[in-house]
Amino acid sequence: MADSTPSQYTIMTNAALALIKQLVDAKNRIKSFRAVASDANHFTDDQEAIAEMTAVDSVKQDGVIQDIQDDGDTKSYIQIDFDQSKIDTAYQLQTVGLFATDEKGKEILYAVECLEHPQYMDVSTTMDMNSHFIHIIVGNTQQLDVSLTPAGTVSVAQLESKLTDYVKTDDVEKLIPATVIDGSKPADFKEAVTLEKGAVDGAGNAIATTKNLADGDATTLKAAKAYADTKISGKADDSAVVHTADMRKPANQVASIDEVNAKQDKLDYTPANAANVVHRNPDTGSVSEPVDFTKLTVNGGKSVATSDDLKSIEASAWRVLTPSMSSVNSDIKSETILYQVDTTNKCLNIMISMYVNDTYKSANYPSSIPCVPLESIITGISSMTLIAFSNNPIFSIGQAGTTNASSAKLYAPVTYSGTTLAFKSDGYGGWDGLKLIGTGHIVISSDNDADTAPYGKIYYTGLQDGIIQ
Structure with a gap:
């Protein structure tokens, strides 16, 4: 019923088990999930009592279902993000509740994640995500019809909605009576x-x-x-x-x-x-x-945008890239890159969010760990100003072949090889390597004050064809 770790576990409720039986028999479907965060402590509660829960008390904020992936035919894991810029008061996150709604519109408390150590949720003025990955049983993954709500990312539809007020060149003739x-x-x-x-x-x-x-x-x-x-x-x-x-x-x-x-x-x-x-x-x-x-207008004085105007807007827009990590580092489960091309200074303004799935599988401490592929955007890198941050202590430094010479770090420098970024271990008292020691969320941004410069810069030697039209 529970998948346990030393610091947290997840309980499927009795109501969820009843729904799972219907899913196995193909007599019902799950249409949607929603998640909430609470400061109530249930870690030491009796697990049978947790399984009887139908609601979560002391809710502090709603979460966003960011990703759902099948884990075999009967299990799934769900990524839930909590945006700290959406809260007015800081709190200690100790419980995550996952609700499910079936095809008849009935909502139940499906699973409860209990944390031994609370996560401090401070009020943030910028987008600061706290991600949780919950493994659940669904009985039959074919019975899931769930739509995602990727808050915190810029989708193609959102980008197109920002351009609706601008007139395309081909539409100019349509606007003249x-x-x-x-x-x-x-x-x-x-x-x-x-x-x-x-x-x-x-x-x-x-x-x-x-x-x-x-x-x-x-x-x-x-x-x-x-x-x-x-x-x-x-x-x-x-x-x-x-x-x-x-x-x-x-x-x-x-x-x-x-x-x-x-x-x-x-x-x-x-x-x-x-x-x-x-x-x-x-x-x-x-x-x-x-x-x-000169100064051509239509429809009562509205200015008409030229093709050069639209190309300028497109060239300076923020873009989203979600690269495949299989060829770079399989221990990084998911990654989202938000970037803007500055052709004047030949640089990318960039923010990167990633989730580290497990301990880096290496007997030694490598001098760098590859983490971000950028070959689809640029052809080479000349310099950059980036550093990696983590809310959880998932970086460790040490020496090759040494098992007790590591020390937890909340940050790591970032280097590069070709067009691939990597975590680096320079400057830690002579230690010659670095590895990832846990599961958590990492943000790569400016190596300056993140409050005043939330994005970092990568100075490129060239852009791939088609990036700028």
Whole structure:
């Protein structure tokens, strides 16, 4: 009923045993778990009395089910995290209660973890997780339908939600009302466009308006037609042009070009500047060069983000990496890396959280223990500012072949080999090695004050392709 260690044990309740029988017979399913932390001491209680418990007294905070892994066909282990930044008052954690809800919506107290030595839970201003790994019996792991709530990590969905206020380049045309311009075609305006400074052709010559033509004399119009004929490959459709006979006023009542110019010189206006207008290909109707829309806005003044804006946001975003530890160190059960790429200073701003599963299996004390693979992010390391911290005394230093020369440490320096980080044992009074002596939670961050610089820095020699688009 209990899996015991020298300092803690877990009891499955009688209600859990009844549910387990239903799971074995495939007559029920577990839909969800929840966990609570308490400062009540049950370590010395009679185990049968603990098995009869249906509730946990003196609850101080709720936990987060971070991970569930099958341990064979009938057992599972559950990672429960308690975030110290979510509490207002410090307390001594001595009991963890795990509740289960079946497919009928009924919740029971499933398991109770009792600690001989309480863990002090101090109030923290930053994310500081206290992790518990509880091994439980479920009878039939196929009857688990449990969803996780990975608090304390940045998921892809959370990152995408932060980018929803920014407009993608492909969506710009969708935000411009169709009554103004057809965004699928180059400069296809749906309404009349007023060019305040007039219009010119590619050579800078003023383009005549219909009014200019209506006010011109016959001689001038014929000359204009002859000029136009030299500029196009085909002749104008005679049925689609304005003839002298079609004009409402006789030619003797139409001002000459000289008269128009004389009056035009008296007008207060500035001719159009070719550099300030949109040019269109007369054959295709498309804009012949890029158009710089300064301070373009849509939907009542909302700024439009450019592709460069979005790339800048993506490049500076915090990212999550959960590497496989099988090829580096199988004694590290799980690991989460939160990092940000600083291309200006060629460094990674980084925080690493890991759970050490068991004693490091080595007869000797190695000078370093590999712990974090980074080959998927960078190609090499030039320097770094990192140190490893632990709430539990799980680091030990000593000499090769010596069994009684170790001393507990709450921290260890961090070194590297290639693109893999490792715990290091330099500077401990001549001892020539280090190993892990227990089970617990380790954080790797800045080697400065963690309250003012919670993340460390790794200066890289190069990034892997695709890290920065």
